[in-house]
Amino acid sequence: MPAATQAMTDSVVLITGAGQGIGAAISRRFADLGAKLALVDVNPEHLQQLTSSLSGAEILTLSADVSNKEQVxxxxxxxxxxxxxxxxxxxxxxxxxxNLISNISEQDWDQVLDVNLKGAFLCCQAVFPTLKSQRSGKIVNIVSRAWLGSIGQANYTSSKGGLVSLTRSLALEFARFQINVNAVAPGAIDSPMTQGLTDQARExxxxxxxxxxxxxxxxxxxxxxxxxxxxAEFITGQVLHVDGGKSCGLLSL
Ligand SMILES: NC(=O)c1ccc[n+]([C@@H]2O[C@H](COP(=O)([O-])OP(=O)(O)OC[C@H]3O[C@@H](n4cnc5c(N)ncnc54)[C@H](O)[C@@H]3O)[C@@H](O)[C@H]2O)c1
Incomplete structure (x- = not known):
């Protein structure tokens, strides 16, 4: 069995946005490894659906908005x-x-930055004292291939680019406490997020x-x-693109 799939029975894994899509798949993966799960989502129905399909795992479900400091x-x-x-x-x-830049409302800018970037900042800040006292911990931030740039997504790309910078800075700040901070940058993934796009946008x-x-x-x-x-003990501050090669450059069509 490859080491990355070895049991994690003594590990506690906290996952935000766990209720559906990529977060649910991450939850299932750690459940299969025997980890104890703390699953966070702003939508309790998503969490309910997920946990009814996770058998055997020790689970704490938490309904919370990651952009709210008090809730975090x-x-x-x-x-x-x-x-x-x-x-x-x-x-x-x-x-x-x-949206294109001219059509991004201030509210849409703030919401995307609040959830995607501030939410991760708040969670990192809140868990840090625990990880520091343990002298161990792994933080994985889900960014996006779009952090490199994408038309019609200036709010989203800015949030994910910011999250890459947060990942790199915290990797430096936390390394002395044996805490690793890395990012995974997905390309287009079949999830409720992309299933909600128009057929034209999906194509x-x-x-x-x-x-x-x-x-x-x-x-x-x-x-x-x-x-x-x-x-992954000696890997920190890195962005692992899991994007089918999309980050390598433009396709000639
Ligand atoms: N699907 C893709 O193609 C794709 C590509 C690149 C990056 N990503 C990133 O992967 C992550 C997951 O994407 P997905 O496709 O599974 O999305 P999704 O919309 O299918 O699921 C996101 C989950 O997060 C929860 N959530 C939203 N706001 C929240 C908040 N404020 N607090 C707590 N939970 C909240 C939602 O309720 C939902 O359950 C996101 O960070 C997304 O930007 C997705």
Missing amino acids: GLLVAQVIEKFGRIDVLVNNAGIIRD RLIRMQPTGKMGKVEDIAAAVAFLASDE
């Missing part, structure tokens, strides 16, 4: 109260409000994939599991 503080306290430690934080919660996304198809949510979960494993 409370949820981290609840995880510590139940499990006594945190080994892995996956900052996965994210939203899109796509465009697929056309831009060198593989000619979208990735699976499980492709992202596998990369996260690797970065959270002991095998």
